[in-house]
Amino acid sequence: MAKVKLEHLTKIFGKHVKQVTEMMQEHAPKTDILEKTGATVGVYDANLEVNEGEIFVIMGLSGSGKSTLIRLLNRLIEPTTGSIYLDGEDISKMDKKQLRDVRRKKMSMVFQNFGLFPQRTVLENTEYGLEVQGMPKAERREKAEKALKNANLLAFKDQYPSQLSGGMQQRVGLARALANNPEILLMDEAFSALDPLIRRDMQDELIELQAKQGQTIIFISHDLNEALRIGDRIAIMKDGEIVQIGTGEDILTHPANDYVRAFTEDIDRSKVLTAENIMVPPITTNIDNDGPNVALKKMRAEEVSGLVAVDRDRHVKGFLTAENAVKARENGSALDAALTQMTTVHKDTLLSDVVSVIYDSPAPLAVVDDDNRLVGVLIRGRVLEALADTTDMEVE
Amino acid sequence: MAKVKLEHLTKIFGKHVKQVTEMMQEHAPKTDILEKTGATVGVYDANLEVNEGEIFVIMGLSGSGKSTLIRLLNRLIEPTTGSIYLDGEDISKMDKKQLRDVRRKKMSMVFQNFGLFPQRTVLENTEYGLEVQGMPKAERREKAEKALKNANLLAFKDQYPSQLSGGMQQRVGLARALANNPEILLMDEAFSALDPLIRRDMQDELIELQAKQGQTIIFISHDLNEALRIGDRIAIMKDGEIVQIGTGEDILTHPANDYVRAFTEDIDRSKVLTAENIMVPPITTNIDNDGPNVALKKMRAEEVSGLVAVDRDRHVKGFLTAENAVKARENGSALDAALTQMTTVHKDTLLSDVVSVIYDSPAPLAVVDDDNRLVGVLIRGRVLEALADTTDMEVE
Amino acid sequence: MFAVAKIPLAGWVQSLVDWMTKNWAGFFNAIQTGGQHAMDALTNVFTAVPPLLLIVALTIYAIIVSGKKWGFPLITFLGLLLLWNQGLWNDLMQTTTLVLVSSVISILIGIPLGIWMSKSDRVAKVVQPILDFMQTMPGFVYLIPAVAFFGIGVVPGVFASLIFSLPPTVRFTNLGIRQVPKEMEEAADSYGSTPWQKLVKVELPISKPSILAGVNQTIMLALSMVVIASMVGAPGLGQGVLSALQHADVGNGFVNGLGLVILAIIIDRFTEYLNVDPIQKLANKPTGRFKNWKKWVGWITTIALIGGTGFAAVQAHQKEQASVNIVYVEWDSEVASTNVLAEAMRDHGYNVKITPLDNAVMWQSVAQGQADASISAWLPNTHKAQYDKYHKQIDFLGANLKGARLGLVVPKYMTNVNSITDLDGQANKTITGIEPGAGVTAAAEKTVKDYTNLNGWKVQTSSTGAMTTALQKAYSAKKPIIITGWSPHWMFQKYDLKYLKDPKGTMGSSENITTMARKGLKQDKPDVYRVLKKFQWDKDDMEKVMLDIQAGKTPQQAADKWIKENPKKVDAWFAK
Amino acid sequence: MFAVAKIPLAGWVQSLVDWMTKNWAGFFNAIQTGGQHAMDALTNVFTAVPPLLLIVALTIYAIIVSGKKWGFPLITFLGLLLLWNQGLWNDLMQTTTLVLVSSVISILIGIPLGIWMSKSDRVAKVVQPILDFMQTMPGFVYLIPAVAFFGIGVVPGVFASLIFSLPPTVRFTNLGIRQVPKEMEEAADSYGSTPWQKLVKVELPISKPSILAGVNQTIMLALSMVVIASMVGAPGLGQGVLSALQHADVGNGFVNGLGLVILAIIIDRFTEYLNVDPIQKLANKPTGRFKNWKKWVGWITTIALIGGTGFAAVQAHQKEQASVNIVYVEWDSEVASTNVLAEAMRDHGYNVKITPLDNAVMWQSVAQGQADASISAWLPNTHKAQYDKYHKQIDFLGANLKGARLGLVVPKYMTNVNSITDLDGQANKTITGIEPGAGVTAAAEKTVKDYTNLNGWKVQTSSTGAMTTALQKAYSAKKPIIITGWSPHWMFQKYDLKYLKDPKGTMGSSENITTMARKGLKQDKPDVYRVLKKFQWDKDDMEKVMLDIQAGKTPQQAADKWIKENPKKVDAWFAK
């Protein structure tokens, strides 16, 4: 079952809701709506499901409604219309007490603008969530200190937020949310003020945490690399509407429209594309059946200079070059002996990892599935072509 | 002459300055200093020169003193010790009036936390800098609207900052600084809240602006790609100290220490390395002098299957394959006629751009300098190797 | 305890005040005169506006400002109407002047001072105790020097208000500016704002809510000082409160106090709407065709207001010739006579100002020439002490009403009782008196003691209001009652009453109410002097006027009515 | 104007008050009694602390709290010492009680109310005009009902203070909470804070500066109401101000006012230090070995304070037996006599409370049994009116001082002048009198009129203080002077003076000062009654005490001194 589900969720800031809705249905631009009605469309008709244990990333232009959407989830903003289901329950219909329980136990939020309490020290900020749950002082202090330690801020625990740098403040916000150990983490550009080193640490920690504790994470990011790195699925928003939802690969390979494509341009494809995306169909010889003659005949027919040797189960046995096939025929030996070593890569290996392997390997690479069965081959030309594709776009 | 020059600039937050300085000289960690003295080292003994018309990027871990350094430049923070020269004048010795003039005419700042005035509309915020200079209303309004238009926010000009999204607020801060058209722009993570599309636009605009008006820009960023894209030089800070200053390439290729190297890890090298970095020395034949025989002999001696044909000025004329050289010898024709087309790329071309070209080209690529003279060649294997290098590091 | 003697602090202060009074007289006089004139002018403008016009205009402004049809506009409308109905309009306008002037001065001094404090810790350290001093040193203490410096009138009233009401503006300006977030300061600095620009464009707008809350407090405190100010002669609602309280008349005190409260609520609300969040304002900004209606209505109202005022003022102006200042004691009889004379003189084109004062201050003011005249001297008995003290510095113009008297009074239906000696146990052996300290009460007590037939009687003291209430109750039930009466008093017009004969004379002999003028009036304003000299009427006349006032007319209305009904008498006063 | 009659608002209010007085008497009484006891207890604690100990302790706290050695601690130390020196210590403690109690109640009511307002616009709409009402409805108006409800004493004083001083706390709590940034609210909400948690952990801490500023204003306004409160019998510095002002004695009024100001400054500073920015606090946090010295010193001081108080209280307690409440008029003579009797009784183990009251209120309080006794009845002349009114409800115990008199007085060195008829032009034909309204002044004026040899003389009215000052000046220069004197008065002890013979008797005959007690005292407290009955002394005694007081001793000190020097006389009062 979906952990979180949104149905026809709409938020309009300002008055004249009906007029705005009509204009939205006619796809009027936001600036027109603003001028005519004074109202701003935050989110319009969002439908979405986030699965349990998923890291779901929301991306989109600045002002496209990401923060509004995430705030609707814990009802910091009241929706104009639509429903929000959490574990099948409609949050938008909850009374105050139920909502409070949800916020305490199920969701924690990291704010885009940090949202730290200025009159509380770093430590006191971090333990805030636990404090309101009524956890005894010693216990919550311990948890908070642990969270601060993970954020590398333990030394600063008695300082006040205004004494910290931007990134440090963001990490306090993060520690505060994590200390709570909620089922769902709502993270609004939680890493935007972090430098790459700390950011990578934080990403790793998040992934690890998620793997260990199976939290559902909804994450707003502007960094597609980050989204691809940590996100199971990605939603892309534009002008308050969700224009595409899919895995990183879906979005890279089948962008719903030019807007989404533009978003992916600056991306280092080698970090996204996998062997499976760029492999070509293998031309194989079943060494359990075929002899050198059959193999050579196949090569001629397919106009290739080598074949991937597989057994009956399509397990890769090696590579058979034309040269070796000829030699085998001359020597009358079996194909087994004529094979050269063939490097295999799993089909999910990233292109970036493939590049270094293929550079060292004389033969094409065999791409195998989870059962180690051959599904395709990678050839150098194709790899370069894929890399070129990426950059092509930018050069255009 | 350096536009901005820092000499032994130090800022310590808190008391016990002397004790802190001593501890810093002994390279005590910041957390120890904080614990012992309650003071925090913002910036320690920074020496720096920024040239006129340069885009100078400052990077470093969160809390390493970047914001402090940039605020010292316009004396929002008073230095503990050290001097700051602007056009050779010591800012730290200026009286209030001089300082004000400098801030009005020479420097504008974009704040990490935006620093927008909540009770002023977007437009009024944007025209603030001009307003304090005493510019007439119509004129400053026009300029402000232009700046807002560039930031794509003209429709929102009568809204208040709290009605905008984070990214939109950041763009208002940017527009406010740019409307001022200062000699020096101080930008503290000015693009951190922006999505990639708008970010790229903003970067482009900044580069263009800088090219047109020769502004000096000091830019804090966490994004090494961004730094490399827009920065002429980069400084890397750690714990308040500047650990390395250099061009992007310097830093990538000769990192001063492990800390800097770690910083560059996640980088897409194809966006950084240029043809010059990965070219190999060319083996040439001067077609004005050499005939087919000489060429073939050279090929044999160098164990290559082709030569780059150049004229006396080392201008590339084409590529001579062994095959064609043999043919020319047989036909007794001159080398000119035997040459195949050879694609040239400028030595500063990025690796990412090279990949797409080399994929389409049968022959190696010739690398030329500004005068179109041959300086090296690019071969496929080398390109793949360079790409692999990058990813190697990460895979480690 | 220490062997140190008590430091003669009290003496030092006294000497300082004396010294200042003597040596800075010129300076204080200038302030007194200038301030008095300026404020009189302002009050004249306010009172020149026809009340109904002003009420409607303010209601319209309230609608425009609040954007509501009920609530605040309704309060404004009904509140002002009520005050008008209660005959407090003029007082209200005078109080408005007092409060406006002291608030404006407070703001003009307080905001800059608060800003200065916020910018310098040292200034804050010095100013803070001074503010404490201003707010806690009792008004009574500095009112005495204030009178010594500025004489009586509205100026020392403003002075006292100022001292007490200034601090909140200062404190909350300081607080507000100190609370401006550091980032905002930095952003302003980084664009090279001068301190002034930073203040005006950033700090003040951001700290506006705090500053306005401080100003609001200042206005409230200024309003709370209105009563104290009226103790030194500042006119307005405060005098109503004071005079009501001289009779322990909670009801009337409350009504006058209510005037202050309604004024407070209206001012409070208008200032509150200054403080609307700009975003809210934006959200409420009307769109569409009528978006400017507010502006239009506002302007039209303003023009109507100015026009109406101008018209009324021109009419008023035509009459303006001379300026006379008549002072009086806040007694029913003197209210009646002084208003009749004043209205009559106004009808003849004189510009007359009348000021109620404490008894002693009234005499002093005529003696020192601060007032032109009074027609309220009860001689030879009631005001004897004052007469003895000041008579040499005053010009007496003869009695304007003869045969005023005190005595025990009963309704005429008590036919058996005609003399005090006839009393033998009526009305539970009780004489209903007024306040304990009053002269007539004392006389009644003496009477009870001296007449043997009154053995066992008691004088039940209460208040003037309570006595007349008791009289009314008994009268309508035709029950016996004996009261301490005096005349002229409206009760003689309203009820059929008679004085009891007083063979022993313990209730005192009869008196005349005398007109007196400052020395020099004869030379300065011979016309006025002549009118004053000729002014006289009799008990019946006066009582008619008092009765009308008692029945709910304002003193002016009652006076006008009497003047209309007695043209001959009035004309005689103005005969050449 | 409208044809609508004046709405009888005043009458309605009056009726309402009457109705409440009658029907809610039980409720009001309970509050009156409970409040009075609680506050008396608090005052007793304060006064039980030895003054010097308290001064030193507060100074130490000031050092700890402010972290400074000069400035604030010095002000605290010198200010309190000055008040002690001026003999205002007891008044100060009583005022402190009044202000503390009304401030604490204000805070307890005001902060929750302000919070409620901030949470609901509707509540704000309703409460705001009520606050306006509370701040601008003149205190005089609701003091009268307050007295009707609560009688005289400290409770109606607190009631009046509360009404006036509550609003700022409410307003600024409301303002502060409304100014809490939206992000902070959101952050608190997002972690599932209950409204209460959000309030306590986020909103109140963030709005602390505003709230404290409001509380500070509340305290200031409570202090400013001290004088008004004392008009209904609340004891303390306010009474000093009032009594000084009865003589237009700016100097003494100022000194008492200064007591209020010093109290204000000390409270203001202590509350201000509650409001230190936490970051600043962090920066000032001491490091190193002595970082806890403050805590230690603070605790030691507190222990010393409690110990000292306990010790003093135990000593005081041993003496406590009965409780007597003696009232008096704030005249020099009565201050002396009442203090002597009170101190003597205290020495004999009685628990005596003395309360200065307005003349009329004093008589009323004995008559109604609110006070036990008074030894300040001047009979038969001066208090005649009161005597006539109340004598049936009072038990008179005979004269405690015989031969009090008024008269014209000259220094003995004027040997030629022994009778009024001897006067023939001395001292510029001037008799130096006191306040214009005083009885002795009136008598002097009568004298000038009646004696033919005084033709052309004048009575120069001034004030009691000014008269004695003039006497001193003339006396030291051996110049002739004629004053209006009365005895007992300290001047007869300090200077060699003589009464002039008064053949016509215009200066009045001699009087006795009489002791009176409430009916029932004889049964309730026979011991006290006996002492009161036996208490008597003579003019010389009284004048000695008055002289000491005049020279700077507190009344208590002077009384103690006299008691020590006259053991026999005192013992006689307590003989069985």
Ligand SMILES: Nc1ncnc2c1ncn2[C@@H]1O[C@H](COP(=O)(O)OP(=O)(O)OP(=O)(O)O)[C@@H](O)[C@H]1O
């Ligand atoms: N006002 C201040 N008071 C005390 N310490 C401060 C203050 N401002 C900054 N610091 C400290 O100075 C150090 C450097 O802060 P700075 O803001 O310059 O970091 P930064 O490099 O900009 O980090 P980030 O990338 O996170 O913005 C931090 O350790 C911070 O705690």
Ligand SMILES: Nc1ncnc2c1ncn2[C@@H]1O[C@H](COP(=O)(O)OP(=O)(O)OP(=O)(O)O)[C@@H](O)[C@H]1O
């Ligand atoms: N409180 C508000 N009042 C009015 N309009 C608002 C408010 N909050 C957001 N908006 C509007 O809603 C739209 C979406 O804002 P939102 O903050 O969700 O954008 P975002 O996607 O988070 O952008 P960013 O990446 O810049 O943070 C914007 O046009 C903004 O102007």
Ligand SMILES: [Mg+2]
């Ligand atoms: Mg956002």
Ligand SMILES: [Mg+2]
């Ligand atoms: Mg920073």
